[in-house]
Amino acid sequence: MTAPAARPARPPVTAPGPDPHADLRDAVGRWFGATARDLPWRAADRTAWGVLVSEVMLQQTPVVRVEPAWRAWMERWPEPADLAAAPTADVLRAWGRLGYPRRALRLQECARAVVERHGGQVPHGEKALRALPGVGEYTAAAVTAFAHGRQAVVVDTNVRRVLARAVGGNALPAPSYTAAERATAAALAPADDADAVLWAAASMELGALVCTARTPRCGVCPVRDACAWRLAGRPGDEHAGRRRTQAWAGTDRQVRGRVMAVLRDASGPVPRGVVTDVWHDAAQLDRCVASLVEDGLVEQVDDLYRLPA
Secondary structure (H helix, E strand, O other), X not given: OOOOOOXXXXXXXXXXXXXXXXXXXXXXXXXXXXXXXXXXXXXXXXXXXXXXXXXXXXXXXXXXXXXXXXXXHHHHOOOHHHHHOOOHHHHHHHHOOOOOOHHHHHHHHHXXXXXXXXXXXXXXXXXXXXXXXXXXXXXXXXXXXXXXXXXXXXXXXXXXXXXXXXXXXXXXXXXXXXXXXXXXXXXXXXXXXXXXXXXXXXXXXHHHHOOOOOOOOHHHOOOOOOOXXXXXXXXXXXXXXXXXXXXXXXXXXXXXHHHHHHHHHOXXXXXXXXXXXXXXXXXXXXXXXXXXXXXXXXXXXXXXXXXXX
């Protein structure tokens, strides 16, 4: 009788080691609990739609400018169906001077998609959110965390800066989001829903208020004693030579903004002569007006210009 073959030995089960980032997260979380700003999209009665609107508005725009615009917007269009049915000209006027007005168009397209595909309710899950017009990786993660209370890796420019300094020892993150940064962010994000949401909000707030780009307030930072950048003597920006900076004055963005301001303030179509008065360089003005028409922000009928109906 043949003896049964010996079973291969199973590798020993080892308990997970201590979390190297637990102290950092705990310190930032406690700081956030004591100092978090009272913002309307953080209120207990917030809606997923309100959170989504806030995240779109906050892209490249400071909170101080967004908050009054968000309040007026939500009072006027509290649900996706309300915005979906609104005249586009009214949407662009309400966007006002928040900048990058294409965001307003994408937000209205998003509202229409929510109505058509999801019965007017902002969907759950990052995959479904990213399928909406104008919703990218960051916005989908932010809505998942801040609206639905689910685990997500939420990384904006503020979080990137906190991780670059506290963990990486760098003055500022690289100009573009790297695979290494993505791995670091994922490693720091807790698996538990509530802990992950707290970390996402707290790390973002720390970057916005304390670990700022130009004048970080290291003296009041809750992780100053463990910050790799501070412990290394606050070395300079190793990516400085790769960063592109552009002044506002004289740019196409300034010209486009002036044209949009004229059209927002007008009660009807604006003659070309009024538009040409906003800028001294005719060639640049024509280029900017053409780009606004191409982007769907302006309509041209003969020599008249207006916001989309």
